[in-house]
Amino acid sequence: MMKIVADLHTHTIASGHAYGTIREMAFAASEKKLLMLGITEHAPGIPGTVDPFYYCNLSVIPRELYGVQMLFGSEVNVLNNGTLSLSQKDLDRLDYAIAGIHTVCYEDAGIEGNTDNLIACMKNDKVCFVSHPDDDHTPLNYERLVNAAKKYHVALEVNNSSLKKPEHRLNCFENYRKMLALCMKYEVPVIVSSDAHDPSGVGNFGLAVSLIEQCEFDAGLILNTDIKKVQQFIDGR
16 A cells, blocks of 8 residues: 655644644644644635734744644635635745635636636646545536646645545545546646544545555655655645
8 A cells, every 4th residue: 555654734723623733733643654744724715714814923833743844834715716815925925835615615616617716726836736626516627627737737636535525525536536547647646635624634545545546546646655756846836
């Protein structure tokens, strides 16, 4: 089985509907033998999450906790006008941003409209990853999405939490199979993430890894099997 060594999409209590502190999440990552942990609080648009002022002071947090290398980003909402829900000034304070559609602050614009809006956000130099592109409540054109990911040097996510709740993420298994086949065809990298909202979820990748292996996906296209690959990808963005 492949070894995922970095969990790049996680949330702490600061996101408003998550339940661990930064240090509790880092300790859990250490217990799971992870080498890198990304804390990516929800950006404005999600009820109860941080004020953008939160991102001004990230430099006070140690860059290593319990032997785990720490990165600090944000999961930023894609909006219906094709913009991100965090200003460029605040985006520039981050190690990286993850762009994602969340129906609490987004209305379905149809398959092409949703894809247009997501691709517009992927053009931002701070966006390195796309979160959970898997839900047919806001369907996507995967051919266009994968080609845009290649063009703009963005990795697409296989989200373990989505696969735990397929009753809420419409057709997520089928959509990931489609996406992974296209990523193989066009040699587009992916990340595997827990999307943990509690320390107990950090480093939980089992369903995502199982699906990837069933698809006979090229492990060389998975970024977070090697923290050097992760850092080079982020730096290259």
